[in-house]
Amino acid sequence: MSLIHEIDFGTPASRAEKMVTLTIDGNEITVPEGTSIMRASMEAGIKVPKLCATDMVDAFGSCRLCLVEIEGRNGTPASCTTPVASGITVHTQTSRLKDIRKGVMELYISDHPLDCLTCAANGDCELQDMAGAVGLRDVRYGYEGDNHVKSRNNGDINAKWIPKDESNPYFTYDPSKCIVCSRCVRACEEVQGTFALTIEGRGFGSRVSPGMHENFLESECVSCGACVQACPTATLTEKSVIEIGQPEHSVVTTCAYCGVGCSFKAEMRGEELVRMVPWKDGQANRGHSCVKGRFAYGYSTHKERILNPMIREKITDPWREVTWEEAFAHTASEFRRIQYQYGRESIGGITSSRCTNEETYLVQKLIRAGFRNNNVDTCARVCHSPTGYGLGATFGTSAGTQNFDSVEHTDVVIIIGANPTDGHPVFASRLKKRLRQGAKLIVIDPRRTDMVSSPHIKASHHLPLKPGTNVAVMTALAHVIVTEGLADETFIRERCDWSEFEDWAAFVSQPEHSPEAIEPFTGVSAEELRGAARLFATGGNGAIYYGLGVTEHSQGSTTVIAIANLAMVTGNIGRPGVGVNPLRGQNNVQGACDMGSFPHELPGYRHVSDDATRETFEKLWGVTISNEPGLRIPNMLDAAVDGSFKGIYIQGEDILQSDPDTKHVQAGLAAMECVVVQDLFLNETANYAHVFLPGSTFLEKDGTFTNAERRINRVRRVMTPRNGLADWEVTQKLAQTMGLDWSYTHPSEIMDEIAATTPSFALVSYDYLEKMGSVQWPCNEKAPLGSPIMHIDGFVRGKGKFIRTEYVATDEKTGPRFPLLLTTGRILSQYNVGAQTRRTDNVVWHEEDRLEIHPHDAEVRGVRDGDWVKLQSRSGDTTLRALITDRVATGVVYTTFHHPTTQANVITTDFSDWATNCPEYKVTAVQISPSNGPSQWQVDYDEQARQSRRIAGKLEAAE
């Protein structure tokens, strides 16, 4: 193993198709038109010295080191800003160029510290490399006089010197080492799209400034790390590199946070992780990252991580550490006892969207082949199950239609119920790049998110609808398109069922679906809505991206269907730049769904009632599989409360914190006799567990994750599991203890079994992934290279199906007692229930969940910014602090759910999607009132949690 060095071509690749041939240093080379001479040279293997150029940003031409001579042209043009031309002859190394470069380097070094031996970038410094490359031997100017290097000049304070900024928890900014190449500024603008950095001043006084000469933490910086990656010196350096030193080997793996599925190089020293660096060849992220994937991996070594298996008789007992063998034996005998006593259907399990495909597959296999029932579900139940249903019904597949690269060809984007700058930051950066190139944007969201308005981004239309009225708004968009004759009839006649279309068109054309008719209850201006519909129908390639604001409603599935209808009626399916794209929340929620985690589906979305599918698995596993769907998570909890469901195996999910109506979840778990939790930490659900099996992190195991674009990415083990076993080994040993005949020696064997049984994965194997980097399913004989874009020549189900979408208002209504609507979401620095990110330095950006409330609503209730407020719904109440902002409309309040003490789900109700039971997180009628601290329920809960986390023989960890 060695460190992976990616080639820096200096400038981005040209997309031109026309090729140009030129001669560089005697080598003839052919490159696409528009390529820079610098890039063409690098492709021929000739490194032109450079400092301000890097291929993640456009050429800038400021460092004057990459100069070349071109025969027949005057002067010494910069190779980064000079495009190739047919037939030219370029010299990159002449005596004239050597002298110029040496002179330029001399100037750079005259204002740079000479502390290379003790510098954090030693061994990874482009300035050092270039000094070597140009043969710098002497700096004739000396180091006295004006400089930015020394804090004192001849005893006096040096006004030009700026001290190191260490405010960001993950990297430092040392202006004394800065050569003002602007790479960080351009990376922040072009790659991340935040524009948090600038060059302040002019001439020799020029310095990189975060915000208005602020420190990094106070500035607009979102800590994505692009600037750190771009910096050619030690000016911006990861604190981990400063502390540990340069890495010596690296392994490419996949981030375990959101559904974008970014590829990273885990750069290591021995078994110590030095840093995570986004991998340029990563096809989802194309070399970009966000604060979570890039920096927030510290949870894997957090002191609260549990490394030994534990059991206890009652949940009021302290935990007792035991050996793995004892834990497996205890669990197996308990599950067998419960099944013997209460019947085969009395136990079940939950697969994890954070674990690998292979691990998820094993858990559902354990349940189907070991527990011999279909009581398996996954957390997609509470997020994207309506996507599965809605897209399955209309198109025939339960997944997004595009790859992320598709956004580069999009002309009009609709974002509905998603906040990509916070939830899917790397995708948001790619989208913002396209928007800055001129694509138009329509945002449908109750909040004014950063996509509506932020530096260089302005939505053409923002439709701030009342939470719960998605279907009405989507149907009204279709109404405008159909009644104004903007439908793509050719596409519909060719690809969809015409009679179903006619029926649907008649339905949406009814006057009660017009924008004017729905304005009173949706709060969306009819004129804006008409404008948005016209723009989407006529603006070119139209793509729809959506998130949980669509699915987590009582009409979640209906909205997904309405989205699919909208894409079909405008002909926006089956080519780059269009499509329907769910932004999936967790790293492997797509994979967990693919792997048969639902009670009614076997791997590959095949219903358990399908005899042929069942037979495949029955033959392989040597068991009979029930043709009746098992219990969903809410049904399991209901059954537990009723006394018929007694044991559960939960891998890597915290249902107590993430599922709705916390009190009901509590009651369900408390009624069970054997709750087995497999996780990194004693999460909230573990407060009700009898067996705790320590989990392993994504750094400690091999496997695959499938991201939101159906891309199967390799996860590679970079260190030994600190708990001793990878998660797939834990499940396997439990299965073996229960008497199952499993003998996988590596996750690749599990993938081979998946490929052998699941047609859409037929060609997937670890060898193939090694060769291809990653593939998007379906990957089989029909699509050996995978399927970046689906439904190209026709829908998977045959003809696209238009389905009527009648708006039915949710039963959760505001009234005199609960006049406000609560909706929930997330924030950039935190992830999901926060189990991981709360245990990293990301807490500096988000210490607690706050309740966003409009100034008007706050004023009438006497609430000031930062006050404690009681948030009350029909289900329960909790207390948190208020944040007064006009991002939310009047009548709407908003909070995040990253911290267990907030317990936002005490508030949410048990209403759920009609088709899939996906809970209605996004709409809860609430009242708020001033308060003076945590509610009694919160105090009791904290005490109960503290008690149940005691481990015998260990002092309680000081918080």
Add this chain to the structure above:
Amino acid sequence: MFQVFLQSPPAGVLEERCFRSGVFSARSVPVFMMYNGQVRVGSGGLDMNLHFGGRDIGARTLEIVTEMKALEGALLPILHEVQAEFGYVPQEALPVIARELNLSRAEVHGVVTFYHDYRDHPTGRHVLKLCRAEACQSMGGAALEEKVKKLLGIDFHQTTLDGGVTLEPVYCLGLCSTAPAAMLDGEVHGRLDDAAIADLIAEVRL
């Protein structure tokens, strides 16, 4: 927020590194803090010559931006107008301009600090700029500069104690044919000799 002008900094404090400056009265007890390598003047018991509160600046800036944001390349004209309004470009104005123009604070800060003519503190009632470019220097500009400094009792980038005049260097007014040249409150004056400059200064010291 307040604006104070630092007139005679205590020993060890470099005026050019002060984060803010303005005028404070004889009763003032200034508090100096080192922060991020900058000297900041704190608010402890200061009786200052207040110009505008933060709220006023924000509100007035918003009016200016709203009026001018439709212009093509609106940022520079807006900054000119803000400077005309307040006498300088207050830091508090920048986030408002950034938000309204869909720019980042950093970008606006970068532009403001690039141009010498956008100031981050108020000037005296009059601004005298002496040309120090080559042609003026060759025509006795250096001697003229000394003369002016002596007459006003201040150096470049300083303001007279009464707040009357601010003296600044400028690098070419384009009046090389009538060197040495100066600019007083936007009006140019050429062929300056001792008498002419004395007249100019007398005019502003009235």
